[in-house]
Amino acid sequence: MRFKFSILAIFLEVLIIVLFGIFVRYENNQPSEKDKLLLYPFFQDVHVMIFVGFGFLMTFLKKYGFSSVGINMLIAALGLQWGTLLQGFWHMKNQTINIDIESMINADFSTATVLISFGAVLGKTSPVQMLIMTILEITIFSCNEHLVVNVLRATDTGASMTIHAFGAYFGLAAARVLYRPGLKEGHKNEESGYHSDMFAMIGTLFLWLFWPSFNSAIAHPDVQQRAIINTYFSMAACTLTAFALSSLVKHRGKLNMVHIQNATLAGGVAVGSCADMNIYPFGAMLIGSIAGVISVIGFKFLTQNTSSGNSVTGSLSAAMQAAALGCSVGIALVGGAFAGLILNLPFLGQAPDENCYDDSVYWEVGYKCRVIRPSGSAAFIAFY
Amino acid sequence: MRFKFSILAIFLEVLIIVLFGIFVRYENNQPSEKDKLLLYPFFQDVHVMIFVGFGFLMTFLKKYGFSSVGINMLIAALGLQWGTLLQGFWHMKNQTINIDIESMINADFSTATVLISFGAVLGKTSPVQMLIMTILEITIFSCNEHLVVNVLRATDTGASMTIHAFGAYFGLAAARVLYRPGLKEGHKNEESGYHSDMFAMIGTLFLWLFWPSFNSAIAHPDVQQRAIINTYFSMAACTLTAFALSSLVKHRGKLNMVHIQNATLAGGVAVGSCADMNIYPFGAMLIGSIAGVISVIGFKFLTQNTSSGNSVTGSLSAAMQAAALGCSVGIALVGGAFAGLILNLPFLGQAPDENCYDDSVYWEVGYKCRVIRPSGSAAFIAFY
């Protein structure tokens, strides 16, 4: 992948810097510097979710940890720059995109869609493909977000529809188009390991802990505390039912790390769209509990069906009922399929089936690191 | 454990939702939304301590990582809901429990007692037993807390007595009643591993780093900064003496991870009760230094004696001097012993001795995870 990846990455960075030079300025007209800094801890929580949360959540595969956390970092770093531009284009004043901490939160949000989709194609795509998917998905995402929030005027504080549903369906559609018949019977590397599952728990916990910040960061200050409280209790209730169901659906009542790592988070997504509303704490817990149950069952169901590609259809019709959600899902499916077609172009360096789920295709593994980092500070001084 | 665990967990969640529906409402009468949000970063620090700090601190056993971090999450998720109710019952207005960010901090605090006790029975209890212990211990804890803080009016900002001493003695008493003669000579799985000790350091560091938040979160705003400063310096001093003593008490002067992971935290506990007082920075450091020394020595002492059950007696008489502390310890010992009796009931699915300290009893280990998480977003969309 030598030159393709490097050239594309540098080209994108140059393009972005030029566009930033033309359009992007600091926001000067602010309520008060001090008030803005009240948002900063929320931003940092979201930032940790994007890079540590999503990054480590996907390290569960025994031989794909470098790629999971590394490519996650790459996607997010590119995505937040591209997202700043694309989201900014819808809100320009005097041909200028003004940025502040709130726009940084939104830029981080936009990367979450790609990271969710990344989970659906994990182990089967090259870094070059992921750069392209990041650009495509965030472009389509920002159009859909504008449609849902500003045109349809849907409530979606926690961004369940515009981010989570969109990212999930986009990823599934792309994965469907990128479908590899050779992997139908599984792959020897498609396996978790004991330590890789422990690393994945780091991701789960930081996502779980900071979800209240995710669902409240861009809420109106008057209802921010309510969004925090609702998410807090929804997540706690979801965790209890996810554990209960995990033990119920599995062989001999054992718990399964797949459920604990993923289904415990469903409470945050489920309460997202209405997190800032007056649904009462018990309402939030009811939503979370049901989300935990459905999520474990959904996992079991999807596990058996995803490879044949029809798992989506069932929930789709119900989802279409709400126009805003339908819009997100529809655009996601069309956009994801389109992205899949692009990524299928033969010159994008897709790995052959036997090299899937293996870090050593894209990373140096087991290298001698002599005298390199003992001058670990070299990175810092090299600049001077 | 198939049905027992799932049914109990779902029953508890339903019960809690009903009680929340009857009693719990959002706090509306607030000084100012903005002021309340100043507490939110403190809450998030405490939240990280509970789930990442305690969770990973206990992953030191080589084959018990899933249970440590997983069951820790389960206990905390149940405990914070139950704690909200039980702590709330003592402060109801018009038959209503009003919740805000401060009550969320207190709810997280209440789970800490169970997590500390969890350390004393780690590897020897089933998830069913831990659900019951969580309910019992938080119920008794909230009564004791009311007694110490509101009746005896003791100062305990950092909750050293009501949380740490209570949790420790409760756990030791429960462990004593659950005593297994078959494990007297040790168990082959009762061993740390190189990587498991590294994971445990994640827990240690996040506990260590956020302890100033723990000791100052519910302090009066006028003295909050002093509580932060005192804890900061107490922890730093404690770390130095803990390293010094660890090398001193051990074979050939080597450092021991057990001390580094645990004794470095003693400074935070020790300064807890007086963290907000005018003890001067050097006073805080003196307390921390002594705590580090005693903690390493105490560890060595306890290691050799806990199995015969009389390690507690020695420090007990001194502790009784202070009524508030005595109250906490006394209630903890009686409550812990009582909890141990309940947990000993034969139908609670306690594992036989040979299955102790082993994840594979309660978790699927080494499973193939094919096509499951490649649609990792399934958890999110399953809800729709």
Next chain:
Amino acid sequence: MRFKFSILAIFLEVLIIVLFGIFVRYENNQPSEKDKLLLYPFFQDVHVMIFVGFGFLMTFLKKYGFSSVGINMLIAALGLQWGTLLQGFWHMKNQTINIDIESMINADFSTATVLISFGAVLGKTSPVQMLIMTILEITIFSCNEHLVVNVLRATDTGASMTIHAFGAYFGLAAARVLYRPGLKEGHKNEESGYHSDMFAMIGTLFLWLFWPSFNSAIAHPDVQQRAIINTYFSMAACTLTAFALSSLVKHRGKLNMVHIQNATLAGGVAVGSCADMNIYPFGAMLIGSIAGVISVIGFKFLTQNTSSGNSVTGSLSAAMQAAALGCSVGIALVGGAFAGLILNLPFLGQAPDENCYDDSVYWEVGYKCRVIRPSGSAAFIAFY
């Protein structure tokens, strides 16, 4: 190392407590308690960088994880106490050092220099040597900082010169003096492992994420948001170019963890000195991009030359151009060489060549941990 290490550590702690008792008091004269707490989340971010970020960044060696994260903790705990004193001596009022959250941030900053230097001697020094180096380096650092900031009045908000360049050159000079010919051909333990590289990514990410806090924590409130924004975009741009270059310079276009773990951070250092200035977002990204490129190239260059000791010379002349930077670098080189001479004193327990890069020299590894931490709470109660 039995007695030497313990006695030195305890002696230093006693000395520090005495000095604190004489000089250090709480800052009482504050703008407003509430305003000060706005800084607290910044402090906590920096605190996480110091202990988790630097600590885990250095765990990449397969057999040196305990030492990396453990000795990092020891250095930081000692350093922040010593730094409070030394930095305070330059700003005493009425013979008193007044401490608040800002001075805690500065104390944490001062430890960063030693941790950066630690990277240059990693695996080749004993804990005793590191205690001495901490004391020496922070003493010299605080003098240089006073010179650069108060005498030369250089702008250095993100402390790129006073901390990063100083720490790097100090470490390289010390490493040069401590040069071991026996390790010229490398060492069998000087190798990363798959899991150790994953642990190192935890360090990288927490450093990466919180760098905006590092570069803005002590900035003037009016420009704090600008420092955050500039660092945020500089890091993102740097990450993209670091990935691109890593693939470009390496065998068959593969990515290398050394670059991802280190060069992605260069954007934060590079933008540090001017983070709070009006350089425009695209300017920050330009700086970050170039830093990413140079850092990967610098790494490749240093890797091949450090062992022959002349890698530094090249960049040195360019660096000398700026007086403030030159002052930092010069003092760092002289100070580092001096520290190296002291550390070379034969009675300081330096390990022989064959024991380098090996935890088992200073740590108990593979110990049975029976009944120790099952009473994990012992650390807490031992104090009572």
